Amino acid sequence: AAAGLCPGRALLARRRGALRALRCSVRGLAAGRETHFGFQTVTEAERREKIYQVFENVAKKYDVMNDSMTLGIHRVWKDILVHKMNPSPGTLLLDVAGGTGDIAFRFINYVRSVRERQLQQKLRHHQNLSWQEISESYQEDKFNLLGDSQVVVCDINKEMLKVGKQKAQHLGYSEGLSWVLGNAEELPFDDDKFDVYTIAFGIRNVTRIDLALEEAYRVLKPGGRFLCLEFSHVSNPLLSRLYDLYSFQVIPVLGEVIAGDWKSYQYLVESIRRFPPQEELKAMIEDAGFLKVDYQNLNLGIVAIHSGFKL
């Protein structure tokens, strides 16, 4: 009987191997694979195209809409993300799907203020220097207000990057900031380059989240940190019902009235419902190789920050 079973098991193992090989070749046929766009079923290629169009349409009103939909609370969420990151001067940050620059600007502000405190500390310890020596130390640091920190903003959408660059100019951010057009699933960067990788409200729009997580792992230096800020799932039943009501009844209306675009905001609320919940995303991040993966719920799960390390 055992002998009879063995060939069957060997056959199964071979088939599994064949399936794995097939899966890899299917990646090449990715266009035909089915996935979701909000509550619709589409192919992967269609989804990428539709999402590109959504962000092309909303780019100019993106910030206004964020403020309207979240009543400005999104600013607090982003502040919390950067505080959790706690970057020190000299950090190299990659902000993926960073379009209009919200995380990048906060990073620069944070690092600048840390740097200022550093310089003040340094001065306090040099109370016995001559005036000349003190003024010389000012000269050195004048050109290093960011302490060599840098942020690269990477986004797949030209319109979003355009809006981000305009904002940067308008707000006076220039030093330590770069803008790169790129795809989270296939980053145009070398291995082991960045200290921190962030993706804020972007991973939901990636078609192959597993690929994006693998890329994140690849481009981070050993010891680097992965941080993801994204809408997540509310388990509290009362809040969940209120949240659903607000999402489905109010947000598309806001989209129509403010941006003249109902459909993009309908997509937004649907895509939030389709996104994996906290634990599932944590598992996916662990699958990509990250360690010490954890998440923090904000506002009872409306938003969650997931964190992992490449160790």
Add this chain to the structure above:
Amino acid sequence: GRARLSHAEPRARDGRSEEEEEEEEEEGQYQLYPGHIPTSPLQKALLAAGSAAMALCDPYRHDMVAVLGETTGCLALPNLRDKMKHHPEGYRILQERPRIRLSTLDMGRLRALPDGSLGREYVRFLEDNKVSPDTRMPPKFVDDEELAYVIQRYREVHDLMHTLLGMPTNMLGEVVVKWFEAVQTGLPMCVLGAAFGPIHLSARKLQVLATELVPWAIRSGRNASCILNVYYEQRWEQPVESLREEIGIFPPP
């Protein structure tokens, strides 16, 4: 086909069926025509309020005026449709569903018509004011396919109203046409536009508006038969004056 926003298939695939069943709220309706977005009563109310506020703040948001018309027309539109049904010419329009678009109009032919004819004056109006019939918003929030056509027809006939009333497309002219349309159609959007449009006008214009133009517009609106019951596309050669008399619009001051 059905364009429902909740699907049966993806639920099974995700295994998160409870969540998606819970949010089966407003999309219990079909998409009735291309561009139709089914909406719940709450959404319509929010849209009406939001579009009214936005149209007041930014008068260049024509799409907001359109949305306001669609979300508040639930009584006036069926009324208009019935008026059309009970009139031979209106009935034909509902059957044949003509559209006024640059692609369907023979601009060359209309331009060649004698001065004073509807076709010639309409083309002159379009050229003088640099407008095109193709910029009219298609309906999105009307939950009846025939009523969607009625409001579409109303929008496309709007420029002809300008021609028949002899009003330009500046703020003053638009307000006058809105008064006329408010009396004619009873659409709340027209009433609101007529009442609040003058906010952006100067005192001098307001005086002209109040003393001459509005009374004339109201009188004409009351006297005239339903403007949606005229098959304009078959009357390009008719002189404007004669058409005015036939409909019952008094000569403009």
